[in-house]
Amino acid sequence: MLRIVDTRTGHLVEIPSVSRHLLSICVHLPAGDTGIGTMDLRTLLVGDVLARTAELHGLQSRTFVTTPDLPHEQDQALERAMSALGIHPPATVGVHHPNGTLCAAADVHVHAYGNATQDAGGGVRIDVGRVGPERADFLSSGLLDPVDPDGPDPLAVRMLMLGHAHREPVVVTGTALDEARRMLADWRQLVADWAQEPSRPIPADVLRHAHAVLADDLGVPAVLDALVTLATRADVPAGAKFETFAFLDRVLGLDLAREVGHQHRAAT
Numbered sequence: 001m002l003r004i005v006d007t008r009t010g011h012l013v014e015i016p017s018v019s020r021h022l023l024s025i026c027v028h029l030p031a032g033d034t035g036i037g038t039m040d041l042r043t044l045l046v047g048d049v050l051a052r053t054a055e056l057h058g059l060q061s062r063t064f065v066t067t068p069d070l071p072h073e074q075d076q077a078l079e080r081a082m083s084a085l086g087i088h089p090p091a092t093v094g095v096h097h098p099n100g101t102l103c104a105a106a107d108v109h110v111h112a113y114g115n116a117t118q119d120a121g122g123g124v125r126i127d128v129g130r131v132g133p134e135r136a137d138f139l140s141s142g143l144l145d146p147v148d149p150d151g152p153d154p155l156a157v158r159m160l161m162l163g164h165a166h167r168e169p170v171v172v173t174g175t176a177l178d179e180a181r182r183m184l185a186d187w188r189q190l191v192a193d194w195a196q197e198p199s200r201p202i203p204a205d206v207l208r209h210a211h212a213v214l215a216d217d218l219g220v221p222a223v224l225d226a227l228v229t230l231a232t233r234a235d236v237p238a239g240a241k242f243e244t245f246a247f248l249d250r251v252l253g254l255d256l257a258r259e260v261g262h263q264h265r266a267a268t
Helices: 038-056 072-084 155-162 174-194 204-215 220-231 238-252 263-267
Strands: 002-005 012-015 022-028 060-067 092-095 108-111 124-127
Touching: 002 038, 002 124, 022 038, 038 060, 038 072, 038 108, 038 155, 038 204, 038 238, 155 174, 155 220, 174 220, 174 238, 204 220, 204 238, 220 238
Parallel strands: 022 060, 022 108, 060 092, 108 124
Antiparallel strands: 002 012
């Protein structure tokens, strides 16, 4: 069972609201004229994490995205940015329509901060916390271009945003990005090292905690905190740490197993 706080009421609501195994998610990007910004990317990321969490809990999910009527080059830039951030492609991307027919039957509507648009149908509403600055340097620095193995890792942006509850504001700074890059690189090296040891089951207490916090209003920061603690636990075998990090990366989407089989890179 998944529960999410509905912005309109402030109450936790079970989703989907009826006994079925398909969660329909609609991500609404603001109809602005400033191009793709950090707020758009975070809104898409929250929709992606919700879909991944639903699938981890045995549900199927289907995501729709509504956008302004973007010029072709901005539309392509949005696709590239989604790919770079590990956001799964939506089932359908459509232009905003006054009657909201594309998303009228969605179980959950994910809106960017400050988007006053009213949903045409029912469903839970999630308002994503604001991001500052709106036009962060990484949008023009090439960070979200197709991944260069020797260049900066765009998933550091994902890591940074996942470290904040989806309703809370995020400030994107160079220092914060550097810290996210460092932690991501450290975790990938640890996962690669642990992968060389015999596999062991995921600790039951960690698994229960992760499922519980994810099912209760997408508690991703608590999952990250749990992994930080797990990495230093002497009572957990390396193989169990590997399995835990790999399993929870299904939600985190940080490509934590990237360095498995490439440990020689650490020596270069």
